[in-house]
Amino acid sequence: xxxxxxxxxxxxxxxxxxxxxxxxxxxxxxxxxxxxxxxxxxxxxxxxxxxxxxxxxxxxxxxxxxxxxxxxxxxxxxxxxxxxxxxxxxxxxxxxxxxxxxxxxxxxxxxxxxxxxxxxxxxxxxxxxxxxxxxxxxxxxxxxx
Numbered sequence: 001x002x003x004x005x006x007x008x009x010x011x012x013x014x015x016x017x018x019x020x021x022x023x024x025x026x027x028x029x030x031x032x033x034x035x036x037x038x039x040x041x042x043x044x045x046x047x048x049x050x051x052x053x054x055x056x057x058x059x060x061x062x063x064x065x066x067x068x069x070x071x072x073x074x075x076x077x078x079x080x081x082x083x084x085x086x087x088x089x090x091x092x093x094x095x096x097x098x099x100x101x102x103x104x105x106x107x108x109x110x111x112x113x114x115x116x117x118x119x120x121x122x123x124x125x126x127x128x129x130x131x132x133x134x135x136x137x138x139x140x141x142x143x144x145x
Contacts, residue, residue: 001119007083009037010045011131014054014079018071018132025064052082071132077123089115
């Protein structure tokens with residue numbers, strides 16, 4: 001499992017929006033400047049996030065993006081599920097995968113299932129609000145390990 005730049009940048013962008021602590025729409029140009037990410041790349045991410053209901057956007061003067069709910073309601077797992085094709089460590093555990101021919105005698109499947117559960121459980125415990133906490137962010141995340 002490798003988290004792509006799209007997944008990492010999506011989390012950074014959502015943290016940036018959450019940090020503004022405003023119900024106003026945040027200009028995309030401001031986000032990209034603060035995050036030092038290409039405008040074109042972030043536009044693609046915003047389209048994906050918007051289509052999946054994680055943000056809402058308004059075009060034109062006074063436009064921009066804002067969260068659709070409180071940062072505490074955004075699980076990192078949900079963000080990554082939108083941006084990544086899969087978080088599964090092996091193909092046979094991916095959503096919709098065809099059953100493996102070796103399923104009955106696979107000695108490694110329990111190990112892969114446990115890793116898959118650990119990854120999903122870990123990302124389900126962390127919310128956007130957790131990552132916005134600047135003061136105790138590192139100690140909070142370290143306590144989860």
